[in-house]
Amino acid sequence: MMTRLTFAMAFLVVAAPFVAQAQGSVSRPRVAFVGAESSSTSQHFLDAFREGMRQHGYDGNTMTLEARWAEGRGERFPEIIDDLVRSRASVIVTISLPAALAAKKGTSTIPIVFIASDPLGSGLVPSLARPGGNLTGLSIFLGSDFSSKWVELLKEAAPKVSRVGVLWNPANPANLSYMPVLRAAAQKLGVKLQPAEAREPDQFERAFASMAADGAQALIVVIDPLTVRYRARIVELAAKNRLPAMYGFREFAEAGGLLAYGVSVPSLCRRAAVFVDKILKGTKPGDIPVEQPTTFEFVVNLRTAKTLGLTIPPSVLLRADHVID
Numbered sequence: 001m002m003t004r005l006t007f008a009m010a011f012l013v014v015a016a017p018f019v020a021q022a023q024g025s026v027s028r029p030r031v032a033f034v035g036a037e038s039s040s041t042s043q044h045f046l047d048a049f050r051e052g053m054r055q056h057g058y059d060g061n062t063m064t065l066e067a068r069w070a071e072g073r074g075e076r077f078p079e080i081i082d083d084l085v086r087s088r089a090s091v092i093v094t095i096s097l098p099a100a101l102a103a104k105k106g107t108s109t110i111p112i113v114f115i116a117s118d119p120l121g122s123g124l125v126p127s128l129a130r131p132g133g134n135l136t137g138l139s140i141f142l143g144s145d146f147s148s149k150w151v152e153l154l155k156e157a158a159p160k161v162s163r164v165g166v167l168w169n170p171a172n173p174a175n176l177s178y179m180p181v182l183r184a185a186a187q188k189l190g191v192k193l194q195p196a197e198a199r200e201p202d203q204f205e206r207a208f209a210s211m212a213a214d215g216a217q218a219l220i221v222v223i224d225p226l227t228v229r230y231r232a233r234i235v236e237l238a239a240k241n242r243l244p245a246m247y248g249f250r251e252f253a254e255a256g257g258l259l260a261y262g263v264s265v266p267s268l269c270r271r272a273a274v275f276v277d278k279i280l281k282g283t284k285p286g287d288i289p290v291e292q293p294t295t296f297e298f299v300v301n302l303r304t305a306k307t308l309g310l311t312i313p314p315s316v317l318l319r320a321d322h323v324i325d
Contacts, residue, residue, distance in 0.1 A: 029090035029280050030064045034080055034103070036096035036225030038069045041232075045095060048266035052273025070099065072201070072229025074171060077102035085110060091276050094137075095269070096225045097174040100124055104135060111285040113137045113275045115268045117174035117223070119290055132286040136275055138268050139292045140223075146296075147178050148185035149261050150220050153298065154246040155189050157259060157305075157316045161218040161244065165211030166195040167204075167234065168222035175222050182220065201230050208237045216243065223248030223262065231255050244310055253299040253324060258308065260299040268293065297321045 033049055035042050046067050053063065068084070070076040077099050084092055085107045093113045094100045100114035101124060114137035116124060125131035128139070155161060166182060168175050179195070186193045194214045196207035211219070219238055221227050227234055228249065235256045238245040245252075246259045253260035271291070279285055301324040305312050317323060 028062065028064060029058075030066065030088070031058075031276060032084045032089040032092045033065060033067045034077070034084075034092060034094045034099050035067065035069045036072065036074075036099055037229035038071050039067065041229055042069075042095075044266055045269050048269040049093065049272055052270035053276065055270075056273055056277040058273075058277075070225065072226045074098040074225060078106065081106035091279055093272055093276065095265070096172075097122055097124065098172055098225065100135070100137070101173070104133075108134055110134065111136075111279045113272050113279070113285070115265070115272060116140060118177045121177050122173055125290060128290040128292070130286065131288070131290050134285050136285040136288040136290055138271060138275075139290055140263055140265075140268070146262075147181035149296075150246045150248070151182060151185040151189060151191060153259060153261055153316065153319075154218055154220065154244065155191060157300075157312055158218055158244045158310060159313075162190065163192050163194060163215050164218045164220055165208075165214070165216035165243070166193050166220045166222065167198060167207055167211075167227065168195060169199055169224045169226045170197050171199045172224050172226075175224060178222050198226065201226065201233070204230065204233060204237060208241055211243075212241055216241075219243040219245040221245060221247050221252065221257075231257075239304070239307065242308060244305075244308055250297055250299045250322065253301045253304075253322075256301065256304055258301055258304045258310075260297075262296060263293040264295075264297055267295075299324065 033046055035045060068080045081102050089110055091111045092103050094103050095115050097116040100116045103112045112135045117140045119125050119139050120128055125135055183193055194211055194216050196210045198204050198207045221234055231252050232255050244258050247257045248262040249265060250260045275288055278288060298320050299322045300312060300320040
């Protein structure tokens with residue numbers, strides 16, 4: 001008896017660390033962050049999400065955080081999602097509508113927290129109040145009051161403009177909802193829109209050449225994983241063609257763009273951590289209402305205005321949340 005008891009106790013002492021380690025690996029959640037761009041251009045989105053998770057008690061000891069980047073190529077999302085499903089991620093966080101749609105198609109069991117444009121109109125969720133299924137998250141799109149501001153603020157900053165080019169990616173279904181709003185706002189202000197498509201980065205030059213041939217005097221760039229990923233190149237082309245431009249994220253203005261009006265993506269990424277925390281604590285994602293942003297930021301780059309020989313009216317500057325001198 002003593003021999004058997006001694007052996008059993010010795011076994012437990014030796015095995016205990018391995019049992020604890022195995023249990024820890026099971027209970028430790030694996031959270032996947034799927035970015036539409038690249039770490040070189042959008043690392044601050046991931047950093048904001050990590051900060052949000054840290055505020056809820058998650059760090060490298062209590063959570064495994066994996067980042068996957070599509071490099072601005074929407075066709076990569078299905079492969080990324082399939083890999084995360086096979087590796088049994090606990091929660092998948094997606095940035096952009098194409099990523100969220102790929103995640104919805106790829107799994108009906110793994111919880112998905114999205115940051116996406118027009119989740120209701122795109123069919124991503126049937127209801128904002130009760131999204132159902134395995135999805136919830138935050139919306140970027142707010143309809144006409146949001147998109148029409150791009151035209152209004154650009155026209156106010158450059159009153160003489162009557163022809164505005166629109167750089168957009170028709171391959172992104174979220175962008176389809178922006179175009180009717182932009183056209184209605186432009187018609188109201190007596191502005192003619194000249195859309196130019198770009199589905200790949202090597203199509204930017206052709207798109208700008210097309211707008212120049214049509215006599216574009218200014219530019220609106222529709223927010224998209226492709227345009228965000230290559231924002232430095234787009235800003236460079238706008239400067240080369242001397243086009244006052246309006247963008248959807250402040251990152252464009254920080255890269256040298258003239259104007260930017262939209263939501264703060266880093267703040268949405270921090271907010272996404274609240275959703276992930278609730279899910280990891282047992283709340284079903286379909287029971288968590290989709291949130292819409294309530295605050296926006298308007299950024300004016302005076303350095304770029306000076307380069308363009310453009311004087312920004314005081315009324316525009318007074319409305320700006322941030323001015324880059």
